[in-house]
Structures are given as C-alpha cells and as structure tokens.
Amino acid sequence: MKRFLLSICVAVAALLGIQSASAQVQVGKGQLSGSLESNNIFYTADDKLETLGLAERPDPAFGSHDFLKLDYSLGRFSAGIQIDGYLPGLHGYDIKTYQQRDSKLTGFFTKYVQWEDSNYGVRVGDIFEQFGNGLVLRTYEDRALAFNNSLAGARAFYNFNNYVTVKVVAGLPRLYDVRSKNLVYGGDISLSLSDITGWQNGMLSLEGSYVGRYQKDLTTMALFGFTENYLNMVSGRVNLDVAGFSLRGEYARKLNDDIYNININAEQGEVVYVDLGYNYKRFSASATFRYFDGMQTSIEVRDQAIGGGNVLNYLPLLTRQYTYMLANLNPYRGCSAQTGHEIGGQVDLYYSLRNPKVRNKYWNFHINASLFNTMDHFTPWGDKIEGRNAWLDINADVERQWNKKLKTTVLYSHQRWDESLNHFDSIDAEYCTSDIFVADVTYKFNKKHSLRVEAQYLMSNDYEGDWVAALVEYNIAPMFSVYVSDMWNCEGTEYNYYPATDQNELLHYYQVGASFTYGRYRAQLSYGRNRAGYVCSGGVCRFQPAYTGVNLSLTASF
Amino acid sequence: MKKMLFMMLALFVGVSASAQSMPDVKIENQEGKVINTTELVDGTPMIISFWSTTCKPCIMELNAINDSLYEWLEEVEMKVVAISVDDARTVSRARAMAKGQGWDDFVCLYDKNQDFKRAMNVSLTPHTFIVDGKGNVVYSHSGYTPGSEQELFEKISKLK
Numbered sequence: 001m002k003r004f005l006l007s008i009c010v011a012v013a014a015l016l017g018i019q020s021a022s023a024q025v026q027v028g029k030g031q032l033s034g035s036l037e038s039n040n041i042f043y044t045a046d047d048k049l050e051t052l053g054l055a056e057r058p059d060p061a062f063g064s065h066d067f068l069k070l071d072y073s074l075g076r077f078s079a080g081i082q083i084d085g086y087l088p089g090l091h092g093y094d095i096k097t098y099q100q101r102d103s104k105l106t107g108f109f110t111k112y113v114q115w116e117d118s119n120y121g122v123r124v125g126d127i128f129e130q131f132g133n134g135l136v137l138r139t140y141e142d143r144a145l146a147f148n149n150s151l152a153g154a155r156a157f158y159n160f161n162n163y164v165t166v167k168v169v170a171g172l173p174r175l176y177d178v179r180s181k182n183l184v185y186g187g188d189i190s191l192s193l194s195d196i197t198g199w200q201n202g203m204l205s206l207e208g209s210y211v212g213r214y215q216k217d218l219t220t221m222a223l224f225g226f227t228e229n230y231l232n233m234v235s236g237r238v239n240l241d242v243a244g245f246s247l248r249g250e251y252a253r254k255l256n257d258d259i260y261n262i263n264i265n266a267e268q269g270e271v272v273y274v275d276l277g278y279n280y281k282r283f284s285a286s287a288t289f290r291y292f293d294g295m296q297t298s299i300e301v302r303d304q305a306i307g308g309g310n311v312l313n314y315l316p317l318l319t320r321q322y323t324y325m326l327a328n329l330n331p332y333r334g335c336s337a338q339t340g341h342e343i344g345g346q347v348d349l350y351y352s353l354r355n356p357k358v359r360n361k362y363w364n365f366h367i368n369a370s371l372f373n374t375m376d377h378f379t380p381w382g383d384k385i386e387g388r389n390a391w392l393d394i395n396a397d398v399e400r401q402w403n404k405k406l407k408t409t410v411l412y413s414h415q416r417w418d419e420s421l422n423h424f425d426s427i428d429a430e431y432c433t434s435d436i437f438v439a440d441v442t443y444k445f446n447k448k449h450s451l452r453v454e455a456q457y458l459m460s461n462d463y464e465g466d467w468v469a470a471l472v473e474y475n476i477a478p479m480f481s482v483y484v485s486d487m488w489n490c491e492g493t494e495y496n497y498y499p500a501t502d503q504n505e506l507l508h509y510y511q512v513g514a515s516f517t518y519g520r521y522r523a524q525l526s527y528g529r530n531r532a533g534y535v536c537s538g539g540v541c542r543f544q545p546a547y548t549g550v551n552l553s554l555t556a557s558f
Numbered sequence: 559m560k561k562m563l564f565m566m567l568a569l570f571v572g573v574s575a576s577a578q579s580m581p582d583v584k585i586e587n588q589e590g591k592v593i594n595t596t597e598l599v600d601g602t603p604m605i606i607s608f609w610s611t612t613c614k615p616c617i618m619e620l621n622a623i624n625d626s627l628y629e630w631l632e633e634v635e636m637k638v639v640a641i642s643v644d645d646a647r648t649v650s651r652a653r654a655m656a657k658g659q660g661w662d663d664f665v666c667l668y669d670k671n672q673d674f675k676r677a678m679n680v681s682l683t684p685h686t687f688i689v690d691g692k693g694n695v696v697y698s699h700s701g702y703t704p705g706s707e708q709e710l711f712e713k714i715s716k717l718k
Contacts, residue, residue: 203589
C-alpha cells in the first residue's frame with residue numbers, strides 16, 4: 001500500500017511539475033526526449049472470488065510495471081536508454097511467473113548508440129529488428145504483455161540506390177529480466193525489381209533472410225537427444241503491389257531439428273504465409289493464409305516451458321481482436337501449443353458508402369471471417385489424430401454516422417471453437433459456440449460533451465453460458481473521461497474446468513474508471529473486478545487470473 | 559524504485575520547452591515501399607496520428623478528423639498522416655481498413671515493428687502530434703475523447 005501511495009504521490013507531483021514542459025530538452029546542439037509509462041495495480045480483497053476459488057489475493061497485493069525511456073539525438077547520431085521496473089511484476093504476467101532473478105522486485109536496463117544515414121547505418125546496443133513478416137526473426141517490445149526480446153549486439157544496414165538493401169544483425173536476446181547466453185545472428189537482403197527495371201506503375205521486390213541461433217548450454221537437453229548447438233533458419237519472400245492489388249508471400253523453414261516442446265514430435269519446421277489485398281475506390285479486401293508446423297522458435301531450448309517470453313520469431317494468432325469485451329471473452333488461443341502446427345486463414349471486407357461532399361453522413365461496412373484447423377498427425381506415442389476445425393469466427397459490423405451528433409455501430413459475431421484443444425491434443429473434439437450481439441451509440445451534445453453507451457449480449461453453450469454487458473462513458477473533451485461498465489454472467493458457471501465448487505453463481509464483473517489527459521500526460525484510475533481469461537495483445541495471448549483491484553496507469557513524454 | 563521515480567521526477571521538472579524535430583525512421587507507405595519519415599516534411603503543417611486496428615479511440619479520432627477535414631482545409635493548409643502501428647499480423651487489415659473507411663485524403667504509413675512509434679516516444683495509442691512545415695513537433699496529445707479533434711485544429715491554425 002505504501003508503494004502504491006508513493007507511486008500516486010510521485011506521479012501527481014510529476015504531472016504538476018511537467019506542465020511547464022511542452023516539448024523536449026535542448027542539450028547543446030542535440031535534443032533529449034523521453035517518456036514514462038507506469039502501470040500499477042493494488043489488489044483488493046474479494047471474498048466472493050476467493051470463496052468460489054476463482055482468485056487468491058496476490059502477496060504482495062501490489063504490482064507495478066514502469067518504463068522510463070530517454071533518447072538523445074544530434075543529427076544522424078542518436079543514443080538512448082530504457083529502464084524497465086517490475087516492482088514487483090503484475091499478477092498473471094509471464095515476467096512475474098518466469099522472472100529469472102531471485103528477487104521480488106526486478107528490472108532491466110537497455111541502451112543503444114546509433115548512426116544512421118538514409119542509405120547506411122550502424123546500431124550497437126539493444127536492437128529491435130524484424131525480417132519480413134517476422135517468421136524467422138522478430139525482436140520487439142509489447143508493454144501490454146510485458147514482453148521484450150531485444151538483442152544486445154550490433155546491427156548494420158546498407159542500401160544501394162534503392163535497388164538492394166542488406167541488413168546484418170547479431171546479439172544476445174533478452175529473456176525476461178536476464179540476458180540469454182545464446183547468440184542469435186542473421187542477415188536479410190531485399191531486391192527491389194521495380195526500382196532496378198524502372199517499373200513505375202507498381203512495386204515488386206524479392207527478399208530473403210537467414211537466422212542462426214547458437215545454443216550454448218546443452219546439459220539438460222542432451223537427456224532428450226538434443227545434441228545440436230546450431231539452429232539455422234531461412235526464408236524467401238515476394239512482395240507485389242500493382243493497380244490496387246497486392247501480394248505478400250513468404251516461405252520459411254528450419255534447416256535442422258529444434259525441440260521446442262517435448263510432448264510434440266520434433267520435425268524440421270516450416271511455414272507458408274500468403275497475404276492478398278485488393279482495393280477499388282472505397283471497397284477493400286484482404287485475405288491471409290498461413291500454414292506452419294514446428295516453426296515456433298525459442299530463445300533457449302529448455303526441458304520445461306518458460307512462458308511466452310522465450311520466443312525468437314513471430315507466429316501470431318491471425319483472428320480478429322475485438323474492441324468489445326464480450327466479443328473478446330473467449331478468444332482463439334491457437335492450437336499449435338498442443339499440436340505444433342496450424343493451418344487456416346482469414347478474410348476482411350471493408351466498404352464505405354458515402355457522398356464525398358457530405359462528410360458527416362456515411363455508412364461503414366465490415367465483414368470478417370477466420371477459420372483455423374489442425375491436420376492429421378501422430379502423437380509421440382504413435383496415436384493418429386485426424387485434423388479438424390479448431391476455430392471459426394464469422395462477424396460483421398456496420399457503423400452509421402447519422403449527422404454531426406449521432407453515431408451508431410452494431411456488431412454480430414459467431415464464434416465456434418474446440419474447447420478440448422485449449423487443454424490437450426485430444427482425439428475427440430468438444431465444440432462450443434458463442435453468438436455475440438453488440439450495439440454502440442455515441443452522442444455528442446456539443447463540441448466538448450459526449451456520451452457513449454455499449455450494450456452487449458453473448459449466447460453460448462460453453463461452461464459459463466450466457467453473458468450480458470453494458471458500458472456508459474461520459475467525455476468532456478479534450479481532458480476528462482469517466483466510465484462505468486458491468487459484465488454479468490447471467491446464466492451462471494458450471495465449474496468443470498475450475499472445480500473448486502459446484503455453486504452456481506451469477507457473477508458481476510464491474511468496472512468504474514476515469515481518465516485525465518493534459519497534452520502529453522495522461523492518468524487513468526479504475527477500480528473493478530476482472531474475470532479470469534485470456535488477454536491478447538498483438539496476436540499473443542496471456543492468461544490473466546481473476547482479480548479485484550485498483551488500477552492506476554500514467555504516461556508522460558517530452 | 560524510489561530512486562528511479564525521483565530521478566525521473568527531477569528530470570521532468572527540470573526540462574525547458576523547445577521544439578522537437580521529427581526523427582528520421584524508415585517506414586512503409588500504402589504501396590509497401592519503404593520511405594524515410596523526413597520525406598513527409600515539405601513545408602505543409604501536418605497532424606500525425608498513431609493508430610492500430612485494435613484501438614477503437616484511434617479509429618474514432620481519425621474518422622472525426624476525416625469528417626472535419628474539408629472544413630479545416632478551407633481555413634488552413636495542412637495534411638493528415640495516419641501511422642498504423644499494426645504489426646505483421648494485422649498490417650494487411652490496417653491497409654484494407656484505411657481504404658475501406660474512406661481515408662483517401664490521409665497519407666497512410668505502416669510502422670510494422672514500431673520503430674517510428676519508439677522514436678516518437680509514443681507509449682499508448684492514440685497519440686497525435688502536430689508538426690510544423692519545418693518538421694518541428696509543436697504539440698502532442700494522447701488519448702481521444704469525441705470533440706478533442708477541435709483542439710488539434712485550433713493548434714494547427716495558430717501555426718499560420
């Protein structure tokens with residue numbers, strides 16, 4: 001509690017102190033800029049959740065993720081640091097569950113120096129890099145997941161006349177709050193055929209990547225027959241854009257075995273990724289197909305799982321991530337954790353019906369569908385499991401701006417998933433379906449005051465049954481916003497997966513919150529009960545245990 | 559923790575105001591070509607808005623700017639740059655959405671590994687900047703509430 005109050009005091013003082021600072025600091029001829037983000041939760045007691053066995057109050061009853069970033073730039077030169085503090089990590093985040101240092105409070109310090117011209121550049125320190133679609137290498141930060149796998153090392157690139165760009169990178173990846181001893185290295189080349197041939201009407205490029213990883217420590221893995229220090233991966237890509245049509249295709253594979261899960265047959269991994277796009281006036285379509293098998297690549301091959309932070313490449317879930325709470329209640333979590341593979345795709349169609357001269361009246365239509373299956377495969381014990389549907393989602397939303405004051409949105413989503421695949425690689429399917437209905441109305445009283453109301457209903461045959469939810473948000477632009485929401489499990493839960501009790505409870509998950517924004521500074525305070533479930537960001541989901549608490553989030557930049 | 563927070567506090571209180579110039583970062587345009595962000599600086603003031611397909615207030619803000627754009631252009635010369643921070647997973651959806659929402663008058667760019675987002679010190683989206691014709695960042699705002707686009711117009715009008 002002390003820490004929580006300290007955070008609030010410091011944050012308020014900081015917010016008051018920085019009012020005078022509207023932009024960044026001049027240091028000599030260079031410039032200093034920075035940002036601070038602080039996410040804090042104080043977990044309060046909730047007898048109901050605890051009695052039902054749905055949540056235990058964490059000890060300590062406080063968590064805080066803090067990120068302070070400072071950058072200095074002078075012409076083409078720049079340098080920077082970032083301090084991440086997990087003080088301690090928030091309940092349910094992998095950084096707390098799998099942190100490698102033996103201390104309740106932990107953190108990480110990163111730094112870089114860089115010199116970059118438009119045609120060549122060198123960076124030493126922490127590197128964020130992505131080759132192509134990230135199928136063989138993606139190092140990035142996602143603070144919503146407390147994820148960061150940046151490489152400590154060096155990167156250089158050279159671009160010749162826009163014809164060819166070459167990148168090389170090598171470094172030690174970050175694994176939660178320590179630096180892995182496994183060296184990762186790679187190169188990427190991109191040939192712009194449209195520039196080389198002088199083709200003016202479109203864009204065509206061919207690209208290729210190589211990524212290697214040196215596993216330093218084989219001691220524990222040798223028991224499982226894993227004796228190879230080196231992992232090699234390659235990828236080839238084609239990108240085409242012409243007359244409103246676009247194609248992005250990539251094929252990547254591992255050149256040797258890489259045991260990423262001892263319960264799954266280790267095969268040489270491969271992935272096929274095809275993305276097609278088309279647009280004509282205000283109609284646009286996008287379709288993605290992806291197949292992968294054994295392609296998840298860890299920073300460190302271990303004999304036990306160490307969570308979502310131990311990842312070197314990017315094979316995200318491609319399903320739609322909604323902005324409405326009930327539509328996101330049971331998101332697709334992927335079947336590859338059980339099977340090692342997945343095949344499927346998704347389609348988006350957008351159309352905007354509007355008179356170009358009347359800007360305040362229009363219809364926006366959107367249809368999305370996704371389907372992901374498993375394929376025929378054998379368990380390590382030789383049992384054959386036939387491929388089947390793991391996830392299906394068909395959804396549509398229509399947005400109508402009636403006039404300057406009134407806007408309405410309706411959304412319908414039909415979701416079907418195989419619940420058994422959320423637990424193990426089962427021979428028999430266990431399908432659940434949900435139908436979700438959402439209405440969302442925004443009314444502007446005048447230039448400053450507005451009201452937004454959401455009403456949602458979810459019909460389901462899963463273990464929790466039906467839900468109803470509502471949200472009311474009142475805004476005073478540009479500074480204040482307050483909201484109250486409730487998600488009510490109106491049919492009641494059968495606790496067959498969380499078997500603490502058979503009591504049929506009709507639980508409310510309520511939230512009340514307010515936000516204050518002043519230019520570059522923002523504070524958000526909320527209180528409420530949060531359901532246990534999967535919270536997704538950027539196609540990666542993490543399990544969030546249920547909790548009740550006060551949430552304070554602060555961001556500032558200069 | 560205390561040390562870190564007080565260090566931060568001292569730093570933030572001690573700063574003096576000056577104009578930040580826009581960093582030069584590589585980013586993809588609507589056709590998938592890589593350009594440098596400094597190519598955007600051409601003498602015309604601009605609103606730069608960071609958005610993603612999973613950020614509802616971001617899309618509300620860009621739609622609100624789009625609704626008012628012609629009225630604003632009658633009074634001030636400006637352009638709108640919409641920076642999608644969607645990664646490889648949703649970048650194709652972002653491209654389709656930008657076209658299918660009628661954002662024809664925006665310059666749409668795609669920051670697939672969030673290099674520009676990091677360089678501009680954006681923590682949360684939406685985060686909107688006003689950049690003058692010389693590339694100096696003169697104002698920024700995070701979050702969106704309906705009507706706050708009016709503030710952007712007022713700020714960019716003062717640049718004349």
